[in-house]
Amino acid sequence: MTDRSRLDGHTQELAEIQRIVGEKGWSTDPGVLSAYTVDETKSYRGRSCLLVMPKTAEEVSAIVAVCARAGVPIVPQGGNTGLVGGGTPDGTGAAIVLGLSRMNAIRAVSAQGNTITVEAGCTLLEIQKAAEEADRYFPLSIGSEGTAQIGGALSTNAGGVQVLRYGNARDLMLGLEVVLPNGEILSTLKGLRKDNTGYDLKQIFVGAEGTLGIITGAVLKLFPQPRGFQTALVGLSNVGEAMELLSRLRTATGDAVSACELMSRTTLQLVLRNVPGFSDPMEDVHEWYLLVECSAGDNQDILREILETELAEALERGAILDAVLAENEVQRATLWRMRHTIGESRKPEGVCLDHDIAVSPADVPDFIARASREVHAIAPEGRLCIYGHIGDGNIHFRVLQPDPREGSAHAWDDPDYTARISAAVYDTTLSMDGSISAEHGIGQAKVEKLEKVKSSVELALMRKIKNTLDPQGIMNPGKVLVPCPSERPSD
Numbered sequence: 001m002t003d004r005s006r007l008d009g010h011t012q013e014l015a016e017i018q019r020i021v022g023e024k025g026w027s028t029d030p031g032v033l034s035a036y037t038v039d040e041t042k043s044y045r046g047r048s049c050l051l052v053m054p055k056t057a058e059e060v061s062a063i064v065a066v067c068a069r070a071g072v073p074i075v076p077q078g079g080n081t082g083l084v085g086g087g088t089p090d091g092t093g094a095a096i097v098l099g100l101s102r103m104n105a106i107r108a109v110s111a112q113g114n115t116i117t118v119e120a121g122c123t124l125l126e127i128q129k130a131a132e133e134a135d136r137y138f139p140l141s142i143g144s145e146g147t148a149q150i151g152g153a154l155s156t157n158a159g160g161v162q163v164l165r166y167g168n169a170r171d172l173m174l175g176l177e178v179v180l181p182n183g184e185i186l187s188t189l190k191g192l193r194k195d196n197t198g199y200d201l202k203q204i205f206v207g208a209e210g211t212l213g214i215i216t217g218a219v220l221k222l223f224p225q226p227r228g229f230q231t232a233l234v235g236l237s238n239v240g241e242a243m244e245l246l247s248r249l250r251t252a253t254g255d256a257v258s259a260c261e262l263m264s265r266t267t268l269q270l271v272l273r274n275v276p277g278f279s280d281p282m283e284d285v286h287e288w289y290l291l292v293e294c295s296a297g298d299n300q301d302i303l304r305e306i307l308e309t310e311l312a313e314a315l316e317r318g319a320i321l322d323a324v325l326a327e328n329e330v331q332r333a334t335l336w337r338m339r340h341t342i343g344e345s346r347k348p349e350g351v352c353l354d355h356d357i358a359v360s361p362a363d364v365p366d367f368i369a370r371a372s373r374e375v376h377a378i379a380p381e382g383r384l385c386i387y388g389h390i391g392d393g394n395i396h397f398r399v400l401q402p403d404p405r406e407g408s409a410h411a412w413d414d415p416d417y418t419a420r421i422s423a424a425v426y427d428t429t430l431s432m433d434g435s436i437s438a439e440h441g442i443g444q445a446k447v448e449k450l451e452k453v454k455s456s457v458e459l460a461l462m463r464k465i466k467n468t469l470d471p472q473g474i475m476n477p478g479k480v481l482v483p484c485p486s487e488r489p490s491d
């Protein structure tokens, strides 16, 4: 079935949607649509009959009401930087893609109230800048922040490098405006920090990946603008030392550690080899590196002194092997660029199995040791590229094929072989009461895994909520939850 014929079945609805948004707000051009039907990783490709880009919550509401009447599926899409296929339509061409990028107004900033009210299509960077103009700080920071939108970040409950101190997207949200699957608008944009009046309905849309409604606006928390950052890269021989150092620094600085990122030597090596502009940051090679950053108000000198003293004492005790402190903003930016380019550094390295998992922070060293053992028992030749936000227990545990420059690795083309490797990582995670998706969500990538790891009580409750809000299943179908056989729409 072609996209055109799916579209023809809804000619009247299409015309109605076009009227709602006006001529700037839609496209059926396959050349335009192609960018919206493939995901960031290029692993998920779908089709769609229509891209619609509303400008207001009222327009979103009117579009959704038309779709609900006609049973047309809707795939909400923000910056399309998600890594699990959540914003990609399926291959039938039946769904419309609803892009939020034209809804990018900052509605209000309150420096005194420490809040910012934004439309869902604002990028994280735009929100950071708007906060900065008011001498306030919006801490949600991820590698894709120039493109990722707040609607997408809330829908995936994005984390990033500052969760340790400020929390993830959910923790930064005070209120939401959401268009429900029947077109009604639910608004909780009061920005209250205290409101104990029954069920906290807004929470259900955070992390729902667009399956329960479309976020059109949000009130977010702001913080005092840090006056500076003290940043260090530390060389270590094992992960336990990294956890110990983090714990000491949190105590010594009065919990001023805002980011703490672990990297294995293999991870750093790939950045040095594949991303231009970097040199090895330390003379000696170390098994592990920790990028740690503290931030504070006007007492920068005190903070630096504490960091220097703690690192010097740790060196003396033999608890760390080396440390470099950023002397200026350029050096700090270079260290962070190193961290943020880990994602792209694996591209020329062949097959890469990416596992975004979380365990209790105290279990991180044990998890890394056990998962490494289990993976190497199956694939001794696999290269382990391990990094992540250790303060949150969120580890990106990547397993790469042997260096493609040194010959082919046929086994890695065998899906059964790679599935066994991934199963070893996930089984280890679950055996430690961990999570199979720490920050990227479920999307299409982990729908089947979710069925296996959630209890029957949890799955039944999730389905009840979905069916209550979206009885026709039009909101981002096929993501997060597999419909029960009795609920599958007949084709």
Ligand SMILES: Cc1cc2nc3c(=O)[nH]c(=O)nc-3n(C[C@H](O)[C@H](O)[C@H](O)COP(=O)(O)OP(=O)(O)OC[C@H]3O[C@@H](n4cnc5c(N)ncnc54)[C@H](O)[C@@H]3O)c2cc1C
Pocket: 040, 075, 076, 077, 078, 079, 080, 081, 082, 083, 085, 086, 087, 088, 100, 120, 141, 142, 143, 144, 147, 148, 149, 150, 151, 152, 153, 154, 155, 156, 157, 158, 159, 160, 161, 209, 210, 211, 213, 214, 215, 216, 343, 439, 440, 443, 476, 479
């Ligand atoms: C280089 C890079 C680094 C990253 N680093 C991190 C990181 O450190 N931490 C982290 O957590 N994630 C990270 N991510 C992934 C992260 O989830 C996304 O970047 C971001 O949260 C998604 O925002 P988006 O606007 O691109 O959403 P999209 O990709 O467009 O959508 C993601 C999901 O949300 C839904 N959605 C989007 N907008 C709305 C809306 N307004 N209402 C309802 N549903 C909506 C979509 O249907 C989809 O299911 C990274 C991604 C990249 C490419």
